[in-house]
Structures are given as C-alpha cells and as structure tokens.
Amino acid sequence: MQVSLLQCQSSRKPPENLAFIAQQLAQLPRAADEPQLVVLPECSLLFGGHEGEQLALSSTEGADSLFAHLAALAKKYHVYLAGGTIPVTSGDGRVYSRSILFDDQGSELGSYDKLHLFDVDVSDNTGAYRESDTFCAGERISVVPTPFGHLGMTVCYDLRFADLFRALRLQGAELIIVPAAFTKVTGAAHWEVLLRARAIETQCYILAAAQWGAHNEGGRQTWGQSMIVDPWGKIVAQLPEGTGWVQAKLDKQLLAKVRQDMPVCQHNRFAAPQLLATPRK
Numbered sequence: 001m002q003v004s005l006l007q008c009q010s011s012r013k014p015p016e017n018l019a020f021i022a023q024q025l026a027q028l029p030r031a032a033d034e035p036q037l038v039v040l041p042e043c044s045l046l047f048g049g050h051e052g053e054q055l056a057l058s059s060t061e062g063a064d065s066l067f068a069h070l071a072a073l074a075k076k077y078h079v080y081l082a083g084g085t086i087p088v089t090s091g092d093g094r095v096y097s098r099s100i101l102f103d104d105q106g107s108e109l110g111s112y113d114k115l116h117l118f119d120v121d122v123s124d125n126t127g128a129y130r131e132s133d134t135f136c137a138g139e140r141i142s143v144v145p146t147p148f149g150h151l152g153m154t155v156c157y158d159l160r161f162a163d164l165f166r167a168l169r170l171q172g173a174e175l176i177i178v179p180a181a182f183t184k185v186t187g188a189a190h191w192e193v194l195l196r197a198r199a200i201e202t203q204c205y206i207l208a209a210a211q212w213g214a215h216n217e218g219g220r221q222t223w224g225q226s227m228i229v230d231p232w233g234k235i236v237a238q239l240p241e242g243t244g245w246v247q248a249k250l251d252k253q254l255l256a257k258v259r260q261d262m263p264v265c266q267h268n269r270f271a272a273p274q275l276l277a278t279p280r281k
Ligand SMILES: O=C(O)CNC(=O)[C@H](CS)NC(=O)CCC(=O)C(=O)O
Pocket: 042, 043, 046, 047, 048, 049, 117, 118, 129, 130, 131, 156, 157, 160, 181, 182, 183, 186, 187
C-alpha cells in the first residue's frame, strides 16, 4: 500500500499554501485502485501566523475554514489525508495545534492535538520558541484504524518523547505520522536519529512530513528531510531539501516479521513495573 509525504515551504498565507498542496496532489504518481495516504507537514496551511491570525482562522465551521479546505482536497484527489496541523480554538484565547485525518471522501476519521509544546531556546535567529504563548496542549493520544493499518498520531516536538510513541504502540499503532517543522539547527543535530530510533523502538512505520527552507521572508528556517522509515529502522524514502513529495510502499509482512523475530514488546521489563518497584533486600 502506497503512502506519500509532502514537503512544504508554507507561509502565513493559506491560499498560497493550499494552491501548492493541490498542485502536488494533482501530480502525485499513484497506483490505480489502491487507497493512498498523503501526510502534510505541521502548519501546512498557516505557518508562523501570530496569535490574531491563528485565532481568526481557527474555526472548524464554514466552507472557508481550513478544516473544510482540507476535507475538500481529500475528496477531490481521492486520498486519505493527514492534514498536518491547523489551529482550532480552545476557548481560552489560545488554539490547539490539531492534526486531522480525513478519508478519501473528505470525512474526518480521527484527530489529535499536539501534546508537547515547543517552549525551547535554540541558537538560531529566532532564539526563543514559545509555542505555548499561542497554543495549548492536547490531552489525549490517538490511534485510528485505517486501510493502511492502525495509525498513531504525533506532531513535531512530540518526536522527542519516546513514552508517547510507546503508548501508541501499546494502543496498536502500526504506522505513526510525524508532521513537523523542525528547526534547521535541531533538525541537523537530531531529526534523522530520533525518527529511526522511534521506528526501531516501536517497530512501526514512521511517516515524517516536514517543512523545509526559509519561511515568511527569512524569519524562520526549517530543516526538511521528510522521510519514511520502516519498522527495522531503514530509511526507505527521503527528500533532503526542497519542496516536493516522497513515496513508499508499506510492507505488512516486514512489519510482522520484525515484531515476531525480535519481540521487544513482550521482553520489556518496564511493562511490569511492580518488578522494578520491589525494594532490594
Ligand atoms: O509555530 C509555528 O508556526 C509552527 N510550529 C512549529 O514550528 C513548532 C512549534 S514552534 N515547531 C516545533 O515543534 C519544532 C520542534 C523542533 O525543532 C525540535 O524538537 O527540535
């Protein structure tokens, strides 16, 4: 079964971002009569907007909403679409960073609000990232049954939290999506190794769709290198730089074999915490 990732250079102008995504979807090579999953990066429709812009665009209702635009793309191009993230109002003056999965008719199959917010100092020209000034964190994990397998949802900075990935595996995940906008500096240092480690630990396919390049007249720089990693930790497709797409086929037999040959989930002593809590005599 085929999956695709789009690598975007999104701006704070949703019409421009939508046009780019539609153009890519129109060109995407695809096998006829097979369901197709497409994953978009974090902030695919609105990248770097301030609080006011995020709030103004955060409605999920109405034909002009970002939600409706994503649903329409899924339906028009007949793809299962993981819409990156869009702002959705939380009611407290901030927004959730919500990742929504649509089926190929444009109906919502599942959603996830980013759990870990990027309040981090980075040695780049932005310096202090304070995502929680604008966004509030979600409260639950999400694993969605799909024709491609059970799909676990994460976003960007979540990649650093192995416990989340482990929880998704325990909930049955077989593939895990990571829509992202990693910074150029932290991406160069950590992106590939974290993705491959999460694939090896969870024995899942990892589908990481990234933002790339300089955004909004050079304000922010992101790393790129969208990639598909198999459950053995091998990179099966990647796009280091530039915008475009990455494709690969999922191999369910490989997934089953990796899990059977090396049953780390059953071997994990931390799955039985009482063993470890026993005081030493
Ligand atoms: O705020 C926006 O407009 C778009 N959102 C992002 O770019 C988010 C939050 S600032 N970026 C990350 O989570 C980067 C994580 C990262 O780079 C790492 O973990 O190293």
